[in-house]
Amino acid sequence: MVFEAVISSDRTMISNHHGREFLGFMTTSPPIGLPEKIWMWLAAPKPKVDKLGRPVEAPYGLRKIEAKLLEEGFNTAIVDPDHIAKHLDTMKVLLIGHHDYFAYGPPSNEWWMIMGKEPINRISFMRFMNSTAVREAKRRGVKIIVGGPAAWQWLWESGLWKKWGIDTVVEGEAELVIGDLVEAALNGEKLPDYVYVGPSDSPSIDEIPVIKGASVNGLVEIMRGCPRGCKFCSVTLRPLRFIPLDYIRKEIEVNVKAGVKNVILHSEDVLLYHADGVKPLPEPILNLHKMAASLVPGTLVWSHTSLAAVKYSEEKHRLITRLMNEIILTRQEFLGVEVGIETGSTRLAKIIMPAKAAPYPTEKWPEVVIDAFRIMHENRIIPAATLILGLPKEREDDLVATAELLDELKQYRSLIVPMFFVPMGALKNMDWFRKHRIKEEHIKIMLKTLNHSLRWAEDIINNFYLKEPHMYPVRLGIKLLIKYIRFKARQVKPAIEAIIQEREKKNT
Numbered sequence: 408m409v410f411e412a413v414i415s416s417d418r419t420m421i422s423n424h425h426g427r428e429f430l431g432f433m434t435t436s437p438p439i440g441l442p443e444k445i446w447m448w449l450a451a452p453k454p455k456v457d458k459l460g461r462p463v464e465a466p467y468g469l470r471k472i473e474a475k476l477l478e479e480g481f482n483t484a485i486v487d488p489d490h491i492a493k494h495l496d497t498m499k500v501l502l503i504g505h506h507d508y509f510a511y512g513p514p515s516n517e518w519w520m521i522m523g524k525e526p527i528n529r530i531s532f533m534r535f536m537n538s539t540a541v542r543e544a545k546r547r548g549v550k551i552i553v554g555g556p557a558a559w560q561w562l563w564e565s566g567l568w569k570k571w572g573i574d575t576v577v578e579g580e581a582e583l584v585i586g587d588l589v590e591a592a593l594n595g596e597k598l599p600d601y602v603y604v605g606p607s608d609s610p611s612i613d614e615i616p617v618i619k620g621a622s623v624n625g626l627v628e629i630m631r632g633c634p635r636g637c638k639f640c641s642v643t644l645r646p647l648r649f650i651p652l653d654y655i656r657k658e659i660e661v662n663v664k665a666g667v668k669n670v671i672l673h674s675e676d677v678l679l680y681h682a683d684g685v686k687p688l689p690e691p692i693l694n695l696h697k698m699a700a701s702l703v704p705g706t707l708v709w710s711h712t713s714l715a716a717v718k719y720s721e722e723k724h725r726l727i728t729r730l731m732n733e734i735i736l737t738r739q740e741f742l743g744v745e746v747g748i749e750t751g752s753t754r755l756a757k758i759i760m761p762a763k764a765a766p767y768p769t770e771k772w773p774e775v776v777i778d779a780f781r782i783m784h785e786n787r788i789i790p791a792a793t794l795i796l797g798l799p800k801e802r803e804d805d806l807v808a809t810a811e812l813l814d815e816l817k818q819y820r821s822l823i824v825p826m827f828f829v830p831m832g833a834l835k836n837m838d839w840f841r842k843h844r845i846k847e848e849h850i851k852i853m854l855k856t857l858n859h860s861l862r863w864a865e866d867i868i869n870n871f872y873l874k875e876p877h878m879y880p881v882r883l884g885i886k887l888l889i890k891y892i893r894f895k896a897r898q899v900k901p902a903i904e905a906i907i908q909e910r911e912k913k914n915t
């Protein structure tokens with residue numbers, strides 16, 4: 408088979424992370440206490456591929472691009488990074504996608520800042536771009552088009568953009584532009600340096616293709632966009648679209664046919680699927696889960712939901728209890744999901760995320776968070792929650808409010824990860840950031856979240872996660888890692904406190 412348009416990325420992207428999406432987060436950190444090779448094996452093992460180097464499972468975003476190009480008649484395939492060389496004689500275009508090319512997104516930037524070392528996703532991507540196969544492709548005149556959720560990061564790496572000969576950066580949803588770009592590349596035309604796809608050029612439901620090959624861990628999109636309008640989030644710029652049930656069914660069937668046993672329902676807020684504004688409705692949610700559960704033998708996972716939707720759907724409809732007892736807990740022991748706390752301060756919440764608590768008033772944000780955590784804890788939903796530190800208008804009293812909220816959340820099973828709001832470019836000089844941006848209150852919050860997450864990570868590993876016999880080596884690796892981080896945290900704490908005191912002395 409001949410592929411003129413090869414789609415690929417580096418190893419941190421082309422992996423199924425042992426079937427556990429959450430392990431993929433380890434790629435956002437530098438290796439901690441382990442050699443890089445073992446870290447990579449834990450976080451991003453090589454996937455199964457066919458003779459042509461096509462992985463059985465591939466990132467969903469790349470699958471969408473592949474599907475669109477196939478529908479438009481191009482000879483294309485997703486190829487594992489170790490197998491690119493097999494296609495050098497036929498390849499005319501190399502398309503690359505990534506969640507976090509240069510580790511400027513959260514949580515990579517935070518790990519980078521704390522550890523003072525480049526995260527493994529950045530190292531791995533650089534290695535891919537500098538590989539003999541990619542360099543040889545460029546030497547032969549292959550056009551390189553990059554895109555995906557982290558496309559914006561190229562604007563901060565113009566030197567590498569030029570050095571690697573990137574022909575086009577595509578930012579935004581690419582379905583309606585990718586065919587023309589590939590066509591132009593195949594015809595040897597000059598490509599635009601940068602293509603921005605704005606909200607008005609986003610594809611309608613009919614223009615979004617069904618994936619043709621399996622996605623990593625069975626991820627399928629159930630909606631695009633988010634109505635909450637948080638100021639720091641680009642998702643909110645996209646129009647809200649609900650993917651119809653029969654379309655979701657087709658994608659799950661593609662995955663099942665390829666042997667993928669689980670489903671990750673992807674949305675910025677799963678509970679808002681066919682909701683009444685920001686008020687979840689029971690019927691569409693129950694129907695979606697019944698359908699997914701009827702198709703796969705394995706587990707269901709949510710990508711993200713909002714805390715306000717958890718509280719509202721339970722208090723108004725008992726939806727969380729029904730969903731978990733009637734469908735999800737009949738087949739698995741827990742449900743994992745990402746949620747956003749961002750801040751415990753109602754003052755700051757009003758500025759940066761005025762609709763995050765809706766339909767509740769923003770004044771009730773801490774109460775919404777606590778109630779949602781309680782509801783999730785009682786129903787065996789395990790959230791991985793984010794906090795954002797260092798926002799432009801953040802004051803010390805905001806950080807105190809966040810610390811108080813964390814105290815209230817201690818009793819609820821969860822992982823909480825603080826992330827720094829980082830002005831891009833500052834990352835290029837991490838010392839500047841370490842010296843000037845971190846306040847004592849930030850450190851206190853970071854230590855609180857670390858203690859919280861380590862405590863609950865041990866509980867989750869002991870009682871919920873990686874329990875199958877074939878996962879014992881991974882489980883052992885994670886347990887050792889938790890112990891090592893605990894040990895390091897005890898060592899590092901006095902050193903951090905000394906740095907802060909020294910800085911404060913200098914400032915006075």
Ligand code: SF4
Pocket residue numbers: 633634635636637640641642643675713747760763
């Ligand atoms: S709720 Fe989440 S996805 Fe929606 S706008 Fe806010 S941060 Fe973005």
